[in-house]
Amino acid sequence: MERNLLNDLESLFNNNFIAEARNLNESLGNHYFNENMQPMYFNGKLDAKTVMIMLNPGNSDNSKSPYSFLDDKSKYKSFEEFYKDHLNTLINYGTIDFDRLDNFDLKQAAFLHNFKNLDFEIHNEFWNTTDLKRIAKRNVLMDKLQLEFIPYPSRDFKGLLDNKKLATQNIIHLKKYIYRILDIIIEHPRDNVYFCSKQFYNLFSVCKEIVDFNAEIEMEPIIEFKDIEGKLTLRFSKITINYKSTTIKAGIAHSFASQALPNAYKKMMRYGNFCYNEMKK
Numbered sequence: 001m002e003r004n005l006l007n008d009l010e011s012l013f014n015n016n017f018i019a020e021a022r023n024l025n026e027s028l029g030n031h032y033f034n035e036n037m038q039p040m041y042f043n044g045k046l047d048a049k050t051v052m053i054m055l056n057p058g059n060s061d062n063s064k065s066p067y068s069f070l071d072d073k074s075k076y077k078s079f080e081e082f083y084k085d086h087l088n089t090l091i092n093y094g095t096i097d098f099d100r101l102d103n104f105d106l107k108q109a110a111f112l113h114n115f116k117n118l119d120f121e122i123h124n125e126f127w128n129t130t131d132l133k134r135i136a137k138r139n140v141l142m143d144k145l146q147l148e149f150i151p152y153p154s155r156d157f158k159g160l161l162d163n164k165k166l167a168t169q170n171i172i173h174l175k176k177y178i179y180r181i182l183d184i185i186i187e188h189p190r191d192n193v194y195f196c197s198k199q200f201y202n203l204f205s206v207c208k209e210i211v212d213f214n215a216e217i218e219m220e221p222i223i224e225f226k227d228i229e230g231k232l233t234l235r236f237s238k239i240t241i242n243y244k245s246t247t248i249k250a251g252i253a254h255s256f257a258s259q260a261l262p263n264a265y266k267k268m269m270r271y272g273n274f275c276y277n278e279m280k281k
Contacts, residue, residue, distance in 0.1 A: 094141030111272035
């Protein structure tokens with residue numbers, strides 16, 4: 001990962017665009033990902049026991065004039081200073097951004113709320129006070145590992161893996177990003193590994209059928225969880241990946257990104273508890 005990250009940051013610093021992001025957009029035939037925003041390969045502890053893999057970073061730039069890295073480049077005296085600051089932000093963002101509440105990070109904390117094998121603390125019903133929300137956000141950012149499948153930001157992630165047909169069409173351009181994620185996962189022992197989107201199910205379904213894919217994949221049937229409040233049906237499946245002599249047992253949290261779950265902390269807690277218990281069977 002370090003070499004890929006270094007290359008991307010050098011390209012951004014020297015050219016005001018990331019060559020790899022541009023190449024990916026060109027190969028996919030559309031401008032899916034931002035080419036001149038800082039990438040986000042990971043967030044938190046690289047050796048954490050708990051790993052949550054997202055599709056890619058969001059792009060919250062709503063201004064009429066799109067963000068350009070040149071807006072920030074002048075803050076740095078050298079590339080080395082920029083690189084060091086970027087890494088520090090990825091590793092310590094939970095502390096740097098402590099005071100700002102973020103729905104996405106709190107959703108992760110709620111998902112992990114009932115896990116019994118975390119090596120960090122999520123306070124019971126943290127959502128009841130602002131102070132506990134801040135602590136939960138900091139802990140989930142600092143003490144787990146969040147990986148981004150594609151490290152380049154976008155407003156959404158549509159048109160690439162929405163169904164098996166699209167996944168089959170695009171897999172040739174995405175394989176190396178899968179390998180990068182798997183390489184990071186197997187660097188350290190892990191207790192909890194979750195791919196947090198139904199689109200990963202489509203991706204791995206296609207990978208399983210590729211003769212030259214460098215991993216063996218076993219996928220279990222999708223199971224459903226009906227929440228006790230309302231008619232919400234949430235989905236989950238287990239996956240086993242044998243890669244470079246290492247077995248990764250992971251879950252695919254199909255419903256993690258559901259629009260019915262942000263700010264619904266108790267629902268997300270129950271969904272996370274369901275996923276956790278299924279993984280322990």
